[in-house]
Amino acid sequence: MAVLNRIKSHDVIRLCQELIRIPSHRQCEGHERRIAEYIAGELERTGVEVSLQRVVDDRVNVIARIPGDGNGYSLTLTGHLDTVPPNELQLEPFAATVSDDRIYGRGASDMKGALAAMISVMHAVSESNTSLKGDLIFAGVVGEETTSEGTARLIRNGPRTDFAINGEPTNMEVVIAHKGAVLVQITAKGKAAHCDTPWLGINSIEKMSRIVLAIADQIPRELKRKTHKYAGSPTINIGSIRGGDWPYTTVPDECKVIIITGLLPGEKRESVLPMYEKVIKGLQDRDREIQAKVDTVPIETIPEGYNLSFETSESAVIVKSVQKCAERILGTSPRLAGAQFWCDASILSYAGVETVIFGPGDIACAHSSVEYVPVDQLVNSARVYALTALDACLRDSS
Numbered sequence: 001m002a003v004l005n006r007i008k009s010h011d012v013i014r015l016c017q018e019l020i021r022i023p024s025h026r027q028c029e030g031h032e033r034r035i036a037e038y039i040a041g042e043l044e045r046t047g048v049e050v051s052l053q054r055v056v057d058d059r060v061n062v063i064a065r066i067p068g069d070g071n072g073y074s075l076t077l078t079g080h081l082d083t084v085p086p087n088e089l090q091l092e093p094f095a096a097t098v099s100d101d102r103i104y105g106r107g108a109s110d111m112k113g114a115l116a117a118m119i120s121v122m123h124a125v126s127e128s129n130t131s132l133k134g135d136l137i138f139a140g141v142v143g144e145e146t147t148s149e150g151t152a153r154l155i156r157n158g159p160r161t162d163f164a165i166n167g168e169p170t171n172m173e174v175v176i177a178h179k180g181a182v183l184v185q186i187t188a189k190g191k192a193a194h195c196d197t198p199w200l201g202i203n204s205i206e207k208m209s210r211i212v213l214a215i216a217d218q219i220p221r222e223l224k225r226k227t228h229k230y231a232g233s234p235t236i237n238i239g240s241i242r243g244g245d246w247p248y249t250t251v252p253d254e255c256k257v258i259i260i261t262g263l264l265p266g267e268k269r270e271s272v273l274p275m276y277e278k279v280i281k282g283l284q285d286r287d288r289e290i291q292a293k294v295d296t297v298p299i300e301t302i303p304e305g306y307n308l309s310f311e312t313s314e315s316a317v318i319v320k321s322v323q324k325c326a327e328r329i330l331g332t333s334p335r336l337a338g339a340q341f342w343c344d345a346s347i348l349s350y351a352g353v354e355t356v357i358f359g360p361g362d363i364a365c366a367h368s369s370v371e372y373v374p375v376d377q378l379v380n381s382a383r384v385y386a387l388t389a390l391d392a393c394l395r396d397s398s
Helices: 009-020 033-044 108-127 149-157 204-223 269-284 317-330 345-350 375-393
Strands: 049-056 059-066 075-080 102-104 136-141 163-166 174-178 180-189 236-243 254-263 291-296 336-339 354-357 372-374
Touching (some): 009 102, 009 108, 009 375, 033 049, 033 059, 033 136, 049 149, 059 108, 075 108, 075 149, 075 375, 108 372, 108 375, 149 345, 163 317, 163 375, 174 317, 180 204, 180 269, 204 236, 204 254, 204 291, 254 269, 269 291, 317 354, 317 375, 372 375
Antiparallel strands (some): 059 136, 174 354, 180 291, 236 254
């Protein structure tokens, strides 16, 4: 097949290395700007139609398009351009060293390997002059490691396609579900008093400490009773607690805690609040001075779909297509799985795009001091993306 023959291992490896060598974390000047411009140049040299979609400030999505004739289904290959910063234990995070059939460096698995594979597909389809029925889109988006502002802009302004493959690291499994999350905020109220006469006040931090310990004991046990075939059971993380002010000579009258609480596919954000209210009510029955309010934390800068759970049907066209094409390349059909991480697939799915997550690398080494992508997965993912692109974009939609 002409397209598959144009995907060369050394080209995919080289491209992955070049992307790793361009830092694109939040501490960089311009954040993702340099890598966006590099990718745009790479795509343009093989005649692919490219545009830079402004998102915020100087940050841009890279949108590439190989047009179809308008009679078929369209597909987006998408991944995020940003990474987390390297940590102190990570040696030469941008060297992109190849060793033991792995490419090492910040973003190797999360997710510059997948980006390299997807760009290689755009090269191969363009150079082969393959006539597609539906559009093939590449979308390199900003901000997934923060508030997904890149994918939010993509679904608001387009292009929006029938299908999408998100290339987060799945170890070449076909991921069709992941948990969502909601930020729950609990505000405990006390009564201010001088620190030398604490009996005249009510210390909100002391009351909150009792609430937090009760939540840590009771909520995880409650959540384990809920499970999903692919996403498993939800979890919590008590992520922030704040109370009191300098110079700390006043009994604090307010303390706030924020808890990330997992959501299974199909659950609404507000559905978790009664669990917390029940815990607090149990404490109030024994201590009338505990006064606390439970609410979700609104995040105004992100879309409604952010942090929602994700689920695509086992029988969905894009799921069957990726499975079939992966079996041709890998020799065995990859299993359907759920992810323990959240990603932009949730936003795409929320917007009505039939989406699957499939990519090279292991999430277990993402963000770590030893991040890598296996070379065989890197190259094979490009081949799977290529076959899926042809399978999807050559389908007649009439």
